Amino acid sequence: MKKTKYLLPVAAAGVLALTLSACSGDGGGGGSTAGSDNCSAYESYGKHDGKTVSVYSTIVDIEATNLEESWKQFEDCTGITIKYEGSKEFETQIGVRAQSGTAPDVAIFPQPGLLATQARAGYLKPAPKTVSDLVDKNWSPDWKKYGTVDGTYYAAPMLANVKGFVWYAPKTFKDKGWEVPKTWDEMIDLSKKIAADDKNMKPWCAGFESGEATGWPGTDWIEDVVLRAHGPEVYDQWVAHQIPFNDPKIVESFDKAGDILLNQDMVNGGFGDVRSILSTGFAQAGQPVLDGTCAMHHQANFQAANWPAGTNVAEDGDVWAFITPPIDESKGKAVTGGGEMVGAYKDTAEVQSFLAYLASADFANNRVKLGGVVSANKGLDPNNAQSDLDKLTVKILQDPETVFRFDGSDLMPSAVGSNSFWKGIVQWINGTSSQDVANSIESSWPKS
Amino acid sequence: MEFIGGKLLQVVIALAIFAAVIGIIMLVVDRAPKSVKDRVTVAGFLAPAAILMLVGLVYPAIRTSTLAFTDASGNGNGFDNFVWMFTQPEALTTLRNTVIWTVLVPLLSTSFGLAYAVFIDKARGEKVLKSLVFMPMAISFVGAGIIWKLVYDYRGPGIEQTGVLNFFRDALGMDPKQFLLDAPENTFFLIIVMVWIQTGFAMVILSAAIKGVPVELVEAARLDGANAWQQFRNVTIPGIRGALVVVLTTITIATLKVFDIVRTMTAGNYDTSVVANEMYTQAFRAGEPGRGAALALVLFLMVLPIVVYNARVLRKQREIH
Numbered sequence: 001m002k003k004t005k006y007l008l009p010v011a012a013a014g015v016l017a018l019t020l021s022a023c024s025g026d027g028g029g030g031g032s033t034a035g036s037d038n039c040s041a042y043e044s045y046g047k048h049d050g051k052t053v054s055v056y057s058t059i060v061d062i063e064a065t066n067l068e069e070s071w072k073q074f075e076d077c078t079g080i081t082i083k084y085e086g087s088k089e090f091e092t093q094i095g096v097r098a099q100s101g102t103a104p105d106v107a108i109f110p111q112p113g114l115l116a117t118q119a120r121a122g123y124l125k126p127a128p129k130t131v132s133d134l135v136d137k138n139w140s141p142d143w144k145k146y147g148t149v150d151g152t153y154y155a156a157p158m159l160a161n162v163k164g165f166v167w168y169a170p171k172t173f174k175d176k177g178w179e180v181p182k183t184w185d186e187m188i189d190l191s192k193k194i195a196a197d198d199k200n201m202k203p204w205c206a207g208f209e210s211g212e213a214t215g216w217p218g219t220d221w222i223e224d225v226v227l228r229a230h231g232p233e234v235y236d237q238w239v240a241h242q243i244p245f246n247d248p249k250i251v252e253s254f255d256k257a258g259d260i261l262l263n264q265d266m267v268n269g270g271f272g273d274v275r276s277i278l279s280t281g282f283a284q285a286g287q288p289v290l291d292g293t294c295a296m297h298h299q300a301n302f303q304a305a306n307w308p309a310g311t312n313v314a315e316d317g318d319v320w321a322f323i324t325p326p327i328d329e330s331k332g333k334a335v336t337g338g339g340e341m342v343g344a345y346k347d348t349a350e351v352q353s354f355l356a357y358l359a360s361a362d363f364a365n366n367r368v369k370l371g372g373v374v375s376a377n378k379g380l381d382p383n384n385a386q387s388d389l390d391k392l393t394v395k396i397l398q399d400p401e402t403v404f405r406f407d408g409s410d411l412m413p414s415a416v417g418s419n420s421f422w423k424g425i426v427q428w429i430n431g432t433s434s435q436d437v438a439n440s441i442e443s444s445w446p447k448s
Numbered sequence: 449m450e451f452i453g454g455k456l457l458q459v460v461i462a463l464a465i466f467a468a469v470i471g472i473i474m475l476v477v478d479r480a481p482k483s484v485k486d487r488v489t490v491a492g493f494l495a496p497a498a499i500l501m502l503v504g505l506v507y508p509a510i511r512t513s514t515l516a517f518t519d520a521s522g523n524g525n526g527f528d529n530f531v532w533m534f535t536q537p538e539a540l541t542t543l544r545n546t547v548i549w550t551v552l553v554p555l556l557s558t559s560f561g562l563a564y565a566v567f568i569d570k571a572r573g574e575k576v577l578k579s580l581v582f583m584p585m586a587i588s589f590v591g592a593g594i595i596w597k598l599v600y601d602y603r604g605p606g607i608e609q610t611g612v613l614n615f616f617r618d619a620l621g622m623d624p625k626q627f628l629l630d631a632p633e634n635t636f637f638l639i640i641v642m643v644w645i646q647t648g649f650a651m652v653i654l655s656a657a658i659k660g661v662p663v664e665l666v667e668a669a670r671l672d673g674a675n676a677w678q679q680f681r682n683v684t685i686p687g688i689r690g691a692l693v694v695v696l697t698t699i700t701i702a703t704l705k706v707f708d709i710v711r712t713m714t715a716g717n718y719d720t721s722v723v724a725n726e727m728y729t730q731a732f733r734a735g736e737p738g739r740g741a742a743l744a745l746v747l748f749l750m751v752l753p754i755v756v757y758n759a760r761v762l763r764k765q766r767e768i769h
Contacts (some may be wrong), residue, residue, distance in 0.1 A: 092728070093732075095731075099737075198511045210732070211715060212715035212729075213714075213715075266673075267606040270607065270608060272604020272605070275626055276602060276603070279601075279626065279629065350554075387611055395628075415734040418733055419733055419734035423538075426718065430718060440537075440538070447519070
């Protein structure tokens with residue numbers, strides 16, 4: 001009997017100890033403050049020895065390594081330790097973490113819509129003046145708009161990507177004597193020709209599977225068609241819900257994309273029928289372009305990283321890409337794209353200093369030099385772009401003729417942009433009509 | 449090294465504080481005047497648990513309940529969220545699926561578990577046979593989801609199949625099937641995963657209960673000329689009723705909360721969503737915490753009667769013994 005008297009407190013203490021050790025986050029490894037020779041460029045960011053800034057974003061794997069590399073010198077020179085964490089679950093987890101009071105200091109949002117949700121909920125701190133000034137200097141007013149919520153400026157853009165590239169194998173095109181299409185109609189004609197010519201090759205391959213985000217690559221298709229067929233004004237109205245989601249123009253755009261995606265003869269090279277688009281991972285979907293079971297694949301510039309190691313991405317290499325051609329040429333050279341917005345949950349001196357660095361041209365140049373990404377920062381030297389594709393992307397972004405519009409689903413409220421639009425695409429590919437899908441997305445648009 | 453030392457020190461300090469607090473409570477309780485001693489003792493030992501209950505259970509429950517009547521920007525909107533839940537076709541599908549899950553999973557896993565427990569009872573190699581069925585219990589729902597997703601994998605006709613089931617269909621000359629995309633049967637393919645996990649649990653508990661049925665009763669029944677089915681029906685079943693209720697209710701509650709399997713395998717697409725998954729999606733991805741809270745509330749109301757029933761049966765049994 002005597003023994004049991006001590007058992008409970010000991011057990012309780014054990015549990016407590018376990019809980020404590022689980023809760024106390026690792027205080028971060030020793031940030032070496034070795035004074036580098038070329039720290040003069042970082043003087044304006046001040047000295048913050050021993051301070052830590054936690055950063056959370058969607059960027060993982062090699063991209064994350066490059067990102068950390070791009071602020072290594074900033075860490076060394078300012079004494080700030082950047083604790084970086086990347087997660088594919090960012091879109092949902094950031095909400096969970098903000099609500100539970102464990103938000104990171106800085107979050108890199110891939111969607112302005114999500115940024116707006118977080119800002120309106122009162123979690124985000126407005127951007128400091130230095131950041132706002134840097135953005136005025138380095139970006140076009142459009143980009144500043146994406147970081148502004150209800151008149152308050154919150155977040156600076158970081159990197160940018162261009163969507164709507166159509167990937168193809170130059171060698172296949174050359175062997176078969178196909179030309180890169182200049183208009184949408186030419187592209188459809190070419191697709192029909194491929195479908196008729198070759199039994200073993202489908203004109204297109206596509207994959208929309210992406211875990212709980214399944215469907216998003218399809219939203220890119222629709223956005224590309226809306227912008228190219230109806231121009232930037234209609235696109236802006238659509239995204240801002242000034243015209244309903246089930247406006248005839250939008251439904252018509254679904255049908256136009258459906259000419260390719262819902263046509264058994266057009267898809268899905270190497271994977272199966274139309275519906276196999278839903279069970280094919282977006283990162284693997286392009287592979288059949290290489291082995292010749294499909295001819296074209298629609299995906300953003302980051303597809304360059306999805307090809308197997310050793311694939312030569314160049315105009316005369318294994319794969320290359322052209323921008324989805326115009327549908328109505330009077331509407332200009334339209335491209336959709338995306339980018340990250342850097343928002344902060346804290347406004348301490350070290351966080352502000354880090355935000356200022358990310359908004360600077362120095363950061364853009366440092367990161368782009370490492371390859372794989374570009375930025376719409378005007379201070380970016382195009383010569384720093386590493387690959388042919390990066391150079392092409394910078395050229396498109398910096399071309400004054402380009403009509404650039406941010407990825408629409410990323411601008412819409414999260415209830416649509418990262419929920420019902422994705423789900424709508426899934427239903428659409430799975431057999432629901434364009435009109436029904438548009439109606440159901442329209443009905444999910446938040447009332448307030 | 450110094451990093452680990454710091455952590456150890458933290459633990460030691462925390463333990464010391466904990467011991468001190470408990471010590472003080474014990475001291476106070478011990479020193480209390482005789483007249484109020486009992487009440488102080490009860491209060492002294494219940495208070496910490498009660499406070500944790502309030503902070504960890506009661507407060508969130510109240511907060512969720514109020515949240516259920518607000519819109520995305522936190523303003524009250526009356527019963528809008530509930531109206532949405534019972535009118536939107538998508539939300540209705542979610543409710544329908546949850547009902548299908550809660551009916552099928554406990555029924556199937558308990559029947560399979562019971563049948564298996566009866567058949568291998570006293571068989572040679574019982575332990576090995578048992579552990580074979582029990583093993584899936586050790587796999588997390590997410591892990592099981594990923595395993596079965598590979599089993600259901602699909603490639604078009606004429607392309608080399610990567611999924612086990614479609615490989616066999618192919619070998620038998622049938623067309624491959626999109627197991628996870630074809631509604632409504634895809635819900636049943638997901639349910640199989642949960643049954644696969646829970647059967648082991650049911651089997652272990654029921655097997656133990658069967659062994660607890662008095663041998664005398666079984667022998668008496670046999671002497672009376674009861675055949676195997678009659679023995680099972682009239683002796684074994686009444687003998688394990690308590691265990692059956694526990695197994696059924698436990699699995700039912702687990703099934704009502706099912707989330708990981710659906711989220712890993714279909715993310716609620718293709719008409720397979722269930723309440724717990726939709727709750728998470730609405731609250732954290734769609735930025736509609738009100739709708740999420742409303743779904744949570746409905747889920748809570750669905751679980752409540754089962755918990756009450758479970759507690760009742762257990763209490764009744766204790767009275768008998």
